[in-house]
Amino acid sequence: MKRRDMLKLAAFGAALLTTTALLTTGNAYAQDKKWKIGFSQVTTIEPWRAQFNKDILAEAAKHPNVELIVTDGEDKTEKQVADVENLIRQEVDALLISPKESAGLTGVVQQAIDAKIPVFVLDRNVDTKDFTQFVGGDNKLIGRAAGEYAVELLGGKGKASGNVVEIWGGMGTEPAHDRHDGFHEFTDKEPGIKYLLDQQSGDWKQDQAYNIMATALRNNEKIDLVYGHNDPMAYGAYLAAKDVGREKDIKFIGIDGLPNEGVQLVNKGELTATFTYVTPGAEGLRQAIKFLNGEKVEKTITLPTQKITKENAAQVLKDNGL
């Protein structure tokens, strides 16, 4: 009886000592870095977010004097707030945050600002104006680029004609509305373009887009162009067309242009074009380092979009090491 308890105690003590030792050696290596930068990410399991983290880590590897801490909010407001509080306690020199939503994260961003930490907000805004900088893409801009290219594909300015299927992202979401509005700024000027669907949402998902397109194909003899609010939905529409043998006479345009997703599809010739929605990871970190080195930074940086077609897809893949 007693001996076993002694054993237990000894084991417990040993465990305590080893953990402590492990933890202390863990922090010893980061002493020679000049800047400690914290980045609070919402979640890591969406493709775009994964690419976001990849970009920021690749950029951090180019700066040997920067220690980058990346946290994962597991798609919960509470967790992300706790992460940011934690980074504030660790006294990071700069804080990068990609908020899950504006309202829930505003308080803690304000807390960081009050603690004199420069805050760089990425991709989605918060309800305060005191942060150092906002870096993000502009969905309207991307929509415009897609609209311009769609007009070009359908016969050029003033002469364009054809039947267009547009597959929306989530109905209640701002990115979907922006991508729709930008696209229509160009296509609405063309009297020859006809829209076959009235606001059908695929909720950003490939399978739902497949079903929408399958129905559209059954109801319409002639479809010339499909505009999906993201690449997976455009690809879902492509698959639906392929299953009835009509993919050759339809053009497919998507958005996001992730190297491992949209660009691959364009390279295989399955999508006609995609427009990159660049993650603000690399640019945000560059701006933060610039600011820490004492240079001036602008209040807002809007990331440009890039058109990816068959011509440049292979090159883009090569640049991303694929």
Place this chain on the structure above:
Amino acid sequence: MNALKLLSRTKLYWGLIAIFLIGVLGSPISSKGNNIFLSYGNLLDVLRQVSTTGLIATGMTAVIITGGIDLSVGSLMAICSVVCAMLLTVPGVTPAVVLGVPTVAVVALCLGFVVTRFIFLNLAKSRAGADAVRDVRLDGVRGLVTPGIVGVILCCLALWFLLPQIEPKFGVLGVLLVAPCVGLLFGALNGFIIVAGRLQPFIVTLAMMVTALGIARLTAGQNNAVLPVYTGSNATADFEMLRSLVFGVIPMPGLFFLGAILIYGAVLRFTPFGRYVYAIGGNEEAARLSGIAAGRVKIVTYAVSGLLAGIAAVLYVAQYRQGKPDAGAGLELDAIAAVVIGGTSLMGGRGSLTGTFCGVLIFGLLSNILQLHNINSNLQLVLKGMIIIGTVLVQERNAGDLLAYLRLPGGQAAHKETTATKRPSQETPSLNLGGNKK
């Protein structure tokens, strides 16, 4: 009572102290040479972060002691947070008002009735003396009429207070009344279905979890999970009080959590109701035969669980300035984990709120330490899961059994008499510091 026995009796506290020591010794040092983990701000953060889970776990503990489980708390928190946020920001007759105000009326009516009747009954009992207690019956006036009148008066008072607030938007006090009431009603509904329908708590609360999520989304309407209901700068002023530090020391959510633990802990430990809760968990049939109204006691535990979920929702809205249908998602599992780490048995009949308090803090400190060391977040999940298993093994004293099973040194069946007959009943939870007393 030798030292080792005492050590094993209080092992939860030792676990808490151990986690704390690991935190202190292994803490990163800030640029100014301060210990970050020990810094005042960090410990406050931990208390604030665990308070939501802590409140939920407090209600969950009593439910689990009766041998039940409540999976619906996360969704109840979602409903209450949406109701709370909408009342604060949207004027007029919104779905939140339609759901909230009648709920308060019903709850006021029932509470007034039940509490008054209870008081009369106890007065009558004390007058009748100890021998005649079981034969005490209330007459019509004291049993029905007076409690009914009190209930109606309370109901009218609540409506008189709430109805004028519909057209402008609700004030903080109104919201503080409505949200917990909504939680209370849904919790009581859980308990009622379980008791009256004689169904498994697991399935009833699982169904409630789905139903409540649907109601939360319906209430929020167009403001689905993507767009929080409650945004806007005017919101910040309303709830300043619930975000502030009390006396500049304790964050308000933490105070709510500590208060809930203390009050509910005292109720479970020192009142007949508390003893009934343990008795039902130990052996429901025996409890019923000895004259305990098992059904009513169970309904009360589920109702309190819902009530605490409602309070947690108000704190959520205050902290994050938003109410959303996805607030509190997955919270029930965190709460159950904390309760079990605290030594409460899922079989029922064994456990304590002090244990739950330690369990919640152990979990919170652990998350904090792992995050301070910037351990990869996926690895963090693995570590947390392993620590749950390890702690529960130590709690249940089955670590020896596991080692023996694997034929490892140090393993011998920890207690050969693990039969149900040898398990002492729980009449005196008062000495039960860490929960587990075998």
